[in-house]
Amino acid sequence: MILTITLNVALDKYYKVPSLVNGEVNRVEKVIPTAGGKGLNVARVVNELESTVTATGIVGGHTGNLICEMLDAEGLTYDFFKVPLESRTCINIVDSSRNSTEILEAGERIDPDLVTEFLNKVTDLICLADIVTLSGSAMKGMPEDIYYHLISIVKEQNKQVILDTSGNLFAKGILAAPTLIKPNRQEIEQMIQIKNASIEEIISFCEEYITLGVKKVVVSLGAEGALLITGNGVWKGEPPKINTVNTVGSGDSMVGALAVGLSKDYTDEILLRYSIAVSAANTLTESTGQINREDVSKLYEKVTITKLS
Template sequence: MIITVTMNTAVDKAYVIEELKKGQVMRVKKCTNTPGGKGLNVARVIKCCGEESLATGFLGGHTGACIKDMLDAQQVQNDFSYTSSETRACINILESDGTSTELLEPGEPLGQEDVAGFISKFGKIIERCNVVTISGSVPEGVEIDIYEKLIGMAKARNKKVILDTSGMLLKEGIKAGPTMIKPNRDEIEALLGIRINGRDEVIEGAKKIQKMGIDLVAVSLGGDGALVVTKDAVFHGKPPKITTINTVGSGDSMVAAFAVGFERGYDITEMLRYAVAVSAANTLTMTTGNFQMEDMERIYREVAVERL
């Protein structure tokens, strides 16, 4: 079992239009509603991979009830803490030339009793899992060290933990030594207070972070796949050339695949190959946090993994 934590859930609305024009009334060709927040994307992809997951975090109001209904319809297991604060909505505007513009609501404030209730629930449900993923932002009212606390609770029970966040949440969270983090180049720069130019400097930055007490640092490289830095080695996994449809959720798909790799006991090269293939397959569908098994299997056979 893999537990996915999404503290700032959302209804993700994908609007397909011809071209975004500022100050004009735009006609949407197609709208897709998806239960969103990075951890819910992770949970759906884990299900696509054929593994069991349990989604948790906060839900509230009419939007939260809608998300619960959609997750149940998708047969994604869930056990949330419910609040009086309305869950947010986020919009992704997809233009015909492939441009993606995201509008992300912050999430309504939560009270201390809400946070305390979730921490209590988390302490109980993690007994049922082997792997925990913690993804994304938190609503106002949640302390910035919340992920450090959750990681500490999970590690005390010998669970593997993947942390995928940014800013102060990442800076505080890594103090607890998660098993893995998945930063991009911008997040490495912010965490270390440096400027990065080129792959070699990305690797050096990831090595510095790995030495902070993290087993694996996986750096997403977009169409170039991903790097994984361990204590002893650096690996690069590169997918074949594909024509993408929607890249939103590909990073979450990578997190899901790494979580599945931990659950199944894959070695690092097999885990990286699988994660790159699942992430790339996600870009071939319009639905965020989803992939077709035949796409993943085809891409998997063509992923090149190199030890640098």
């Protein structure tokens, strides 16, 4: 079983507008609500890929109840820790030129005692899992080293764990040496303070994570594909040219594919090819974290893999 952990669950709303004009009334043509937060997007994709998954995290209030109702309607298995707070709402506005503008609520502050109770609950769920994914931001009030603690719990049980976050959460979580990390190009450039960093510069920086004990580093490069850096070599994968509809959730889709690939013990090259195909398939749908398996199959054959070292 794959367990996805979302520390900052959200109700995601996709707004389609003819154009987005600052300071004026903008009328929405289409609304697509989704039970969101990065880990739920991961869970949805894992489920679409026909692997067993359970989503956990923290929800609360009327929004939290709505999120549970939406997951029930999708048939997605979840086991949340419920708190007396209101879950957040996040908005993605897409215009006719397919420009995407995201408005993300931070969410309410959680009490430290509730965080401790949540960690106890998650420890029990990890016992049932083979692969654990940790995705996205944390609720206000959570310690910056919470991912470090979660990774340590997973490793104590000899399970594999994927970390996909940023900032201090990433910096502190990486010290626990997760199995796989998935930063994107922009996050790496911020860390090395080089704008438009070359592939060589990105690889050189990421190889340091391998020396820290991380087994695999996957760097998503947007439309350019992704890099996979391991102790056995470096690969670059490129998807075919496609007409994207909505890019939000493509990184989460990649994490879902990576979790499935690890659970099936895919080789490095197949793991990279598969994750790029799934990520690209997500961009062909309007809904966040949604894929079509037929799209994945078609794209998989067209992904180009090059071994760089």
